Structure formats: structure tokens, C-alpha cells
Amino acid sequence: MIDAALIESLKALVEPGKVLTDADSLETYGKDWTKHFAPAPSAIVFPKTAEEVQAIVRWANAHRVALVPSGGRTGLSAAAVAAHGEVVVAFDHMNQILDFDVYDRTVVCQPGVVTEQLQAFAEEKGFYYPVDFASAGSSQIGGNIGTNAGGIKVIRYGMTRNWVAGLKVVTGTGELLELNKGLMKNATGYDLRHLFIGAEGTLGFVVEATMRLERQPTNLTALVLGTPDFDSIMPVLHAFQDKLDLTAFEFFSDKAMAKVLARGDVPAPFDTPCPFYALLEFEATTEERADQALATFEHCVNEGWVVDGVMSQSEQQLQNLWRLREDISETIAHWTPYKNDISVTVSKVPAFLRDIDAIVGKHYPDFEIIWFGHIGDGNLHLNILKPDHLSKDEFFDKCKIVNKWVFETVEKYNGSISAEHGVGMTKRDYLTYSRSEAEIAYMKAIKSAFDPNGIMNPGKVFA
Amino acid sequence: MIDAALIESLKALVEPGKVLTDADSLETYGKDWTKHFAPAPSAIVFPKTAEEVQAIVRWANAHRVALVPSGGRTGLSAAAVAAHGEVVVAFDHMNQILDFDVYDRTVVCQPGVVTEQLQAFAEEKGFYYPVDFASAGSSQIGGNIGTNAGGIKVIRYGMTRNWVAGLKVVTGTGELLELNKGLMKNATGYDLRHLFIGAEGTLGFVVEATMRLERQPTNLTALVLGTPDFDSIMPVLHAFQDKLDLTAFEFFSDKAMAKVLARGDVPAPFDTPCPFYALLEFEATTEERADQALATFEHCVNEGWVVDGVMSQSEQQLQNLWRLREDISETIAHWTPYKNDISVTVSKVPAFLRDIDAIVGKHYPDFEIIWFGHIGDGNLHLNILKPDHLSKDEFFDKCKIVNKWVFETVEKYNGSISAEHGVGMTKRDYLTYSRSEAEIAYMKAIKSAFDPNGIMNPGKVFA
Structure with missing residues (x-):
């Protein structure tokens, strides 16, 4: 935990009342929808401008304080959990829609704009924002970009990535970058925008996003x-x-x-x-x-x-x-399900599903498996329900063994251990089932370039 | 130029006859569609496998030899020009379609597959490969990916980027990376695939690509x-x-x-x-x-x-x-046009076009301006025709001055100095009109991570 003097210096960077350290706030803002880690942040800070975000990041570099970005906290991989005395940077007060253009078909959003808010704004203007999923009522655009959120319309409209025309980000050194500027075509070197999408806040924070809209679907x-x-x-x-x-x-x-x-x-x-x-x-x-x-x-x-x-x-x-x-x-939540979000190429889905069914069925014949998912994208949600006779702890211990079998099967089928939920902390130690050691080494080198002091959401994606 | 002994050691890495050093080959394979630079490569090598590409890159690292990738050589920014004694790596003999799956709707291509060959293959299978442009008859998939090629259907189907489901690349250290594996959904850390798309061969070479297909359009x-x-x-x-x-x-x-x-x-x-x-x-x-x-x-x-x-x-x-x-x-080629490929957001196009028209018209009232382009993408092709009374050199000298005005206007409108033709060497010295110094510094850091010895297409994108 960081000391009181440091908290005071943080308070000087933002508007009065925008740093919280009460127990309720630490509990609330220190976690996402996962239940694996106990929240333990040092403070929650609510910036209102990109400049304030820059000041916070420079402060964090100066004092080597770890920062965790916080959006709607609906994540399922603990990417937004602060369990180690970090300062949480919450974007709830950067929640304005700043601009809209009917010819560009784009909306400029602050990162704290809620997905449903953008969907409703688009509709009001006669357009459609097509990325949609169960948590749209509370998830924020910044978080959607950080995890490259998918959902139920991917087969037609793609992931969040497809709808980001421009990004303003503050990197781990506090620099403000304006990436792609809302352009449809821009062939001027590496597209850093795509590097920040899905980076789970480990390279920098999104402080503004220009999102594309589509025509409304008919009937x-x-x-x-x-x-x-x-x-x-x-x-x-x-x-x-x-x-x-x-x-x-x-x-x-x-x-x-x-x-x-x-x-x-x-x-x-x-x-x-x-x-x-x-x-x-x-x-x-x-x-x-x-x-x-x-x-x-x-x-x-x-x-x-x-x-x-x-x-x-x-x-x-x-x-x-x-x-x-x-x-x-929501219905199966009652049975304390063990959940996995995995994908393979579409053609391999039947064999893959059969393999996993067989492995789980052989070792744990009393486990009930509930399958559903976005089959058009090769994305399966595997849910195993807790049998009544097992305690929660016993069940999750057995599931850890299942986890290994599932990920070995994913690797065998050249698939992904996290199709749309991200890596965060829950999938971090399994990353090698989907990415090679060489790839991970390159990712770490990129991380070092954007965040040399390792203050941006440390311990997420990789250790 | 590299010496004869080095050429011999290169020959040992590939099949007999797959290293050429005759004057005709050096001339042909040392250039693209641009005419600004005289081709002067040391040799042309034609690998047949990813392993051979790896061997070539390791050899180049050992001897600090610069490599230039060569596809269909239809580029318009001199990204595939070898003007300084480099070894050209030409993918003409890696031109096979390796796999196809009707449920995945993907085709696995070697990098030397010609765009039209992929389009025809897709059609034969009842599908559609939608990226299309004038040079589709000779441009290769590897080059399309390296420049993130656009064309005439972007408004509906997007750039080449949208159609790459997976990439195998050999990095500047000779490592083979398998990026995204053809998956539709994969949230496992940084998407390095998107970093290689549009990198113009400066980070590594594409040795295999899994391309998505679409249903055929109707009527x-x-x-x-x-x-x-x-x-x-x-x-x-x-x-x-x-x-x-x-x-x-x-x-x-x-x-x-x-x-x-x-x-x-x-x-x-x-x-x-x-x-x-x-x-x-x-x-x-x-x-x-x-x-x-x-x-x-x-x-x-x-x-x-x-x-x-x-x-x-x-x-x-x-x-x-x-x-x-x-x-x-093709028609205006007769007038030796000065060409620019620029973009702004769609809504700004009218004011932007008027500004440039006014600037050129004021200073050079005898220049005829021909405008056309992909207006739905905010992408304008500005063409100025050479007046008969000016020599080619005089005309291009005056155009260099125009260039500066055009790029200043692009910067003022927050646009791109290269919408779809890439940076290569022709736009390299103007990159700061579209990308900030901070962005360029990050790009160079990424380049260093993937190509520490600077052997991959040096002098392209940045100096």
C-alpha cells in the first residue's frame, strides 16, 4: 500500500473529491465480475481530462506506483482487479459523447461512455452501434477496447476492433498519442491503434475513442x-x-x-x-x-x-x-458453474467439442456440462455445473484439473484459450497454450517500449 | 554491393538456380512501379519454403546484409525498391494455395499467390475475395498484406487487414511466428498480426497467410x-x-x-x-x-x-x-502526372479539396488538376498533369513545392499523406505530416524489437 503523503500528492492532480480511499470504494472499484482475487487497491482516482490522466501516469512513474484501469468492471478475466495496493484509475467521470458526424458515421466518445449509451445515441441519430453483449448496460467503451469485446453479432459485424476509427491514448510514459485520427484509410507505418486494442491497459490508457457506426438493421x-x-x-x-x-x-x-x-x-x-x-x-x-x-x-x-x-x-x-x-x-449461475471461453476455427468445432465432452465425461461422470456459444465464430462457452454433493472448494479443485485438459485440447486444435474474455490474471499462467514463447517475448519487448517502468496494469496478460 | 563469396554462401541456402545476379534480373526485381530510384540490388533470391526464408534471414543477420521483400512489384511508394546493394527476397516461387475450408471460409496462401489467382480460386469455390484494385493481375498477397492494400471496394469490405485471419511471419531475427492461426476470436494478448499488416516488410516477411472469403455478391x-x-x-x-x-x-x-x-x-x-x-x-x-x-x-x-x-x-x-x-x-499516364494518394475523414473532403485546388491554381494556373478517388473512404487521388511547355524535370521540381503545400493541407485537416499506397521511400521524409514524433519513436522501438540489426527493408517507412 502507498502512504498518506503520496495519496495527498495524487489528490493535487485532480479535482477536489476525485480521489477515494474509503473501504467501500476500494472494495467496489478494486474488482471486476471475477471472484478469484480479493480487491486491495490503495486509492481510486477519477480523472476528468486526458491531461489529468497524463499527470497521474507521470506521478505513477515518479513514485513507481502501479495503476489499474477501471471501466464498467464487467470483465471476466480479472484484468481490472487491483489486488496488490495499486491505484485504480476509474473513467466514470469521463463519460461524455463529444462529437458526431453524419457523413463520417462516427461518434467521438470519452472512455467512460457506457456501451448502451453509445447504442442509444447511435439509434437516436438514425444509426446503429453493432457490438452487443450481456453486460452492455454497464461495460464502458474504454474497457471494450481494452479487451476487444465481441458478443452476439460478431459473425456479421466483427469485434470492437472493427469499429475503432481512432484512439487517443496515454502511454506508460505519460505521452498522449493520437492514433489514426478517425480515418478510413491511412497507410503511414505501423498501426499502433490495433496494438492498444485488446492490450488490457498494459501499454497505456484509452482517453478518447472515435467509434464507427453502421446503418440500422431492417426487420x-x-x-x-x-x-x-x-x-x-x-x-x-x-x-x-x-x-x-x-x-x-x-x-x-x-x-x-x-x-x-x-x-x-x-x-x-x-x-x-x-x-x-x-x-x-x-x-x-x-x-x-x-x-x-x-x-x-x-x-x-x-x-x-x-x-x-x-x-x-x-x-x-x-x-x-x-x-x-x-x-x-444467468439461469445456470445458480449451479456455480465453472466457465471457459474458448475458440477454434469453425470447421474444427464438432471434433473439438466431442473431445472435451469425452475427457470430462470419462473422469467426472457426475459433472453436468452445459454448452452454448457463438458457433458462427468458432467460440464455445463451456460450463460445468457443480454437483450438489461437492463443496465449492472441492468442485473448483477438480475443475483446475479439467482446466488443464481443456487447454491441452485447445492447443491440440490450434485454438484460443480466451476467445473474447481476455487474459487478465485468470488466464495469464495458461498463455503458452495459445501463444508461443517467442510471441510472448515480443509482447514483453513491446510492453517495455510503451511502459518502461512497468506501472501499467502490471501482472495482467503476463507476469 | 556484397562480395562473390557471400553470394556463394547464400546459394547454399536455397535450391540450385534460385539466386540470380544477372543484370536483367537485378534491374527487374530491384524496382516497383515507382520511377524515382535506380535499382541496384546485389542479388535476387527465390526461397521455396518458410525454412529457407528463415535461413536467408539468419544469413543476413550473420553478415549484416540488408534484405528487401519483393512481391508483384506494383507498389507506388518504392517500398520494394532495392537501390543500395540489398539482397531481394522474391516470393514468386512460393505461389501455391495450400488449403481451403468451406466452413471456415478461409484459404491458406503462400505469399507469392497473385491477387487475381486468389479471386479466381474463391469464385471457383463459390466464394468471393473482395479486395480489388487495378494491379490485381500482378500484385501478390504478401505485398498486399505488407501495404494493407485497399482499392475500390473498401467502403463495403474494408482493407486487406480485414481479410487476414492468420499470418505466418519470419521476423528480423529469423524466428517463425504463427499469428492468430485463422481464428475469428482470440483475446490472448497483443495482436501482432495487425502490427505486421502494413509494416512494408520492415519487421519481417510474411511466409503464409490465411485469408477470409465472403459470399459472392448478387447482381x-x-x-x-x-x-x-x-x-x-x-x-x-x-x-x-x-x-x-x-x-x-x-x-x-x-x-x-x-x-x-x-x-x-x-x-x-x-x-x-x-x-x-x-x-x-x-x-x-x-x-x-x-x-x-x-x-x-x-x-x-x-x-x-x-x-x-x-x-x-x-x-x-x-x-x-x-x-x-x-x-x-491509364489514360492520364500520357501526361506524366504528378500523383498523390491522400485522405481525410469523409466530412472534410469538400473543404479539403477546395483548399488544395485553390493553392495549386493560384501558384500554377497552367497546371491541370485531375481529381478522382474513393470518396466513400475520404481517399482522394490528386493528379496534376504536366503542361506541354515544361520539361519533365522542371515539372517535377515545381511539383516538389506543391507536395509541401499538399502535405501542409493534409496536416491542417488531420489527414493521411498516404491513404493506401504506403510510405516506402517516396513518403518517408514527409511522415511527420501524419504521425507525431512520439509515434515515430515508438514505431522505431518496435522495429528494434523485431529487427535488432536493421536488416529488414532498411530505409523504408523511416530513415
Whole structure:
């Protein structure tokens, strides 16, 4: 922990009342959605300008104080956890939308703008900000950029990376860089913008972002299709992708759906029981387009890839179909799930899923596995539910062993140990399953260039 | 120049006959499409495998020999020119398509695969590779990645960057890195892939690339619209972008079109003379969609933004309309044009264009300016034609002065001095007009990490 005199010198850099050290604030701002580490920051500071951020970083360099960036604190890898006496830099008071241009289709945001706030602003202006996920109501743009947030529309719109036209960052030496300036085309050397996206605050802090917008989608329509086995999901994906620009292609298992249906507030999509379900969405811009979707559905039934299915005919039905997928996470929270967010290339998903199912099933036959995820992106969320007879500690101890098997399988399939949740502290010690020693050495060299004193979110991504 | 013994040791690293030192080869492989520098390489080496590339790089480190990568040599910034006794590493014999997967929608390419070869392969498999530009018949994928090539479909599909799912690179120390492995989602630390894209071979060489494919577009349809002034192009862009997913939005001046029409092999789009023309393209997937385009056209006429226009009704008409835009470059080559490839954010284009027009017109009233470009991306190609009474040298001397004014204007508008042609040697000394000293210092630190001995394409991007 840093001493009282140091805290006083920090207070001099920002507006009165913008440094907090009370126990509640330290507890609240010292953690994200992970529960692995006890929060223990020294102070929380709330800058209001880029200049204040620069001053804080220079102060931290002078006194060798570690800084942790804090956005909406919805992260799932402990990248925003301050467990070692760090000073948390919280962007809650840099939450303004600064500019908008209808021809550029861009919005200039401070880092503390909440994802939903940007989505709503875009809509008000007749546009669409397409990056969307469960925590959009509290996650902040700065955090989304730091983790290159993904979500449920990646198959059509890509990750957060695709929507960043420009970034202002304060590096680990306190320099302000203006990266790419909102341009669509700019071939003037290394694109440092892309280095900061997904760097989890280890190179510097985002202090302003120019985000691109898209036209609003028209008449979004969803289908839920039941398949006879997991492998059939692949040709279904291909058949639809060939005909339509899908805005989503998700999947979940019968076990996942059963948990959601058991709550009794969403209707079943149809009666035929199926082991797996695909949820896909597209813009039914014209009737012809909707007919094309139905014809493809029929084709999939004729080929034996689909057993039964339903297409939404109203906004209400669209919402209900989506809830089958979106309510899973919250529903299974009751069973203290062990979660993993892994990816492989799309074509390898069936074999990969089978391998992991077999390994877990063999060693822990009493573990219930709940699969769901963004299958169109090769991104699977593996959830193992805690059996009632095990204590939380016993369960998580066994899961650590499972972890190793899962990551070995990921490595065998040349996949990613963290598809969209980042590395932070929870995946840090497993990084070599996805990145080579040489790559990690280059990453560390880059880190040294931007943060020579190692004050920017130390201990995250790598030790 | 390096000595004969060194050349012999290089020959030992590759197959027999794969090192050339004859005058013709040195001349051919030592240059790109720029004419500013006399080619003077020491030798040309043609590796066939990633291992051979590694051996060449290790050899170059041991003997401190500078290496220059060579693809299709269609670059416009002298990034692939070897003017100082370097060894050119040419990828012509690493030109195979290695793999394809219909579910992943990816193609694994060696770096010497020609852009058109990838486009044709994709088509054969029922897919589409959307990055397209005039030199697609000879440019290679490795070079496209090195310069982050753009072209005529960026407004819909983005730059080459968007289509790279994975990269194998050999760094300046001879290490082989496998970056992102073709994954759609991978949040495991810094995305080094994006650092190598657009690095112009200064960090390492691309030895394999996994490129994404897209579904084929349906019934591409073009409109050419005449506008009463340049400013009107902006609301026209907005009106169409609001209704349709445009696959292109280009513009050209009446002077540009007049030169093309004077050749007599393309018909005029319509009779009404206009100072500026927009060419836009979209997928007329359904009749409704085509009707929507016509309604928007009518709306633009009613608002006074468009004077006259035409929409293609056949593949032949589509080609003819495109030729009005695509033939400009070749047509004006006759006048020894001074070329610049600059960009600003879309909304600033009208004021920016007016400023440059005014500056050039004031100082050189006898210079004819030909404007065209990818207006939907804020990317303008400024071409000044050589007046007959000036010699080539006199003209280019005056253009050097113009260059300074143009780049000062670019800086004033926070734009890019090279939108899609890269920096290479021709823009190197102007880099500070678009990138800050701090940014350049970070770029150099990154360069040092990947290429500590400075053997990878030295003198390109920065001195």
C-alpha cells in the first residue's frame, strides 16, 4: 500500500473529491465480475481530462506506483482487479459523447461512455452501434477496447476492433498519442491503434475513442432450428451463410435450453426434442429474403440436418427466441458453474467439442456440462455445473484439473484459450497454450517500449 | 554491393538456380512501379519454403546484409525498391494455395499467390475475395498484406487487414511466428498480426497467410450520377448509404471523364454536362432493392444534389460505367502526372479539396488538376498533369513545392499523406505530416524489437 503523503500528492492532480480511499470504494472499484482475487487497491482516482490522466501516469512513474484501469468492471478475466495496493484509475467521470458526424458515421466518445449509451445515441441519430453483449448496460467503451469485446453479432459485424476509427491514448510514459485520427484509410507505418486494442491497459490508457457506426438493421428475424446431432450444425451454418448475411449464428444444447425453460417465463420454440439447437438471425429486408430463409430451412430438413424449427413472425417472438440463448448464463449461475471461453476455427468445432465432452465425461461422470456459444465464430462457452454433493472448494479443485485438459485440447486444435474474455490474471499462467514463447517475448519487448517502468496494469496478460 | 563469396554462401541456402545476379534480373526485381530510384540490388533470391526464408534471414543477420521483400512489384511508394546493394527476397516461387475450408471460409496462401489467382480460386469455390484494385493481375498477397492494400471496394469490405485471419511471419531475427492461426476470436494478448499488416516488410516477411472469403455478391448494379458541385456529393453519399449497403462509392471530375471519353471506346453515361460525377454500386438482390435505389436517385434530384444520372441494366452497362472510373489512371499516364494518394475523414473532403485546388491554381494556373478517388473512404487521388511547355524535370521540381503545400493541407485537416499506397521511400521524409514524433519513436522501438540489426527493408517507412 502507498502512504498518506503520496495519496495527498495524487489528490493535487485532480479535482477536489476525485480521489477515494474509503473501504467501500476500494472494495467496489478494486474488482471486476471475477471472484478469484480479493480487491486491495490503495486509492481510486477519477480523472476528468486526458491531461489529468497524463499527470497521474507521470506521478505513477515518479513514485513507481502501479495503476489499474477501471471501466464498467464487467470483465471476466480479472484484468481490472487491483489486488496488490495499486491505484485504480476509474473513467466514470469521463463519460461524455463529444462529437458526431453524419457523413463520417462516427461518434467521438470519452472512455467512460457506457456501451448502451453509445447504442442509444447511435439509434437516436438514425444509426446503429453493432457490438452487443450481456453486460452492455454497464461495460464502458474504454474497457471494450481494452479487451476487444465481441458478443452476439460478431459473425456479421466483427469485434470492437472493427469499429475503432481512432484512439487517443496515454502511454506508460505519460505521452498522449493520437492514433489514426478517425480515418478510413491511412497507410503511414505501423498501426499502433490495433496494438492498444485488446492490450488490457498494459501499454497505456484509452482517453478518447472515435467509434464507427453502421446503418440500422431492417426487420431482424430469427430462426431456432433443432438438429439431430452436433455435426449437422455445420452444413446448416454453411447453407444459410451462402444465401443470407447472417447477423448471428448461436447454438445451445438441450440441457442449456431445459434449464431456461424450467424457469417458466419463456415458451418452448417447438415440441420435438433435439440434442442441439441453432439460433440464427438475419435482416428480412424484403419478403423475397424471408422466403429464401424458409426455402433454406426446408432444404436443411430435407437433407436431414434439421429436425424441427421455427421462424419469428413478430418482434415479441424474436425476443422470445433470443431469450432461449441469452438467459442461459444467468439461469445456470445458480449451479456455480465453472466457465471457459474458448475458440477454434469453425470447421474444427464438432471434433473439438466431442473431445472435451469425452475427457470430462470419462473422469467426472457426475459433472453436468452445459454448452452454448457463438458457433458462427468458432467460440464455445463451456460450463460445468457443480454437483450438489461437492463443496465449492472441492468442485473448483477438480475443475483446475479439467482446466488443464481443456487447454491441452485447445492447443491440440490450434485454438484460443480466451476467445473474447481476455487474459487478465485468470488466464495469464495458461498463455503458452495459445501463444508461443517467442510471441510472448515480443509482447514483453513491446510492453517495455510503451511502459518502461512497468506501472501499467502490471501482472495482467503476463507476469 | 556484397562480395562473390557471400553470394556463394547464400546459394547454399536455397535450391540450385534460385539466386540470380544477372543484370536483367537485378534491374527487374530491384524496382516497383515507382520511377524515382535506380535499382541496384546485389542479388535476387527465390526461397521455396518458410525454412529457407528463415535461413536467408539468419544469413543476413550473420553478415549484416540488408534484405528487401519483393512481391508483384506494383507498389507506388518504392517500398520494394532495392537501390543500395540489398539482397531481394522474391516470393514468386512460393505461389501455391495450400488449403481451403468451406466452413471456415478461409484459404491458406503462400505469399507469392497473385491477387487475381486468389479471386479466381474463391469464385471457383463459390466464394468471393473482395479486395480489388487495378494491379490485381500482378500484385501478390504478401505485398498486399505488407501495404494493407485497399482499392475500390473498401467502403463495403474494408482493407486487406480485414481479410487476414492468420499470418505466418519470419521476423528480423529469423524466428517463425504463427499469428492468430485463422481464428475469428482470440483475446490472448497483443495482436501482432495487425502490427505486421502494413509494416512494408520492415519487421519481417510474411511466409503464409490465411485469408477470409465472403459470399459472392448478387447482381451488382452501378449508378453514375452527375452533381452540380462537389459539396452535393456528400448528401448523395449519405442518402444512398442510409438505404443500401454500397459496395463502392467513387468520384471523378468532368476533366477526368473527358480524358477517358476522348479515347472513344466508352460511351458517355448521359449528355448533361456536370462538374463532378459519383459512381456507386450495390447489390440489386431483389427488384425491391433496385426500386429503392431509383427512389433515392429521384430524391437526390428533387433535393438538387443530382443533375442527371443513369443506372446499369446489364453486365455490359455495369462494365462501361466502371470504365469511366477505372480507365482514368491509364489514360492520364500520357501526361506524366504528378500523383498523390491522400485522405481525410469523409466530412472534410469538400473543404479539403477546395483548399488544395485553390493553392495549386493560384501558384500554377497552367497546371491541370485531375481529381478522382474513393470518396466513400475520404481517399482522394490528386493528379496534376504536366503542361506541354515544361520539361519533365522542371515539372517535377515545381511539383516538389506543391507536395509541401499538399502535405501542409493534409496536416491542417488531420489527414493521411498516404491513404493506401504506403510510405516506402517516396513518403518517408514527409511522415511527420501524419504521425507525431512520439509515434515515430515508438514505431522505431518496435522495429528494434523485431529487427535488432536493421536488416529488414532498411530505409523504408523511416530513415
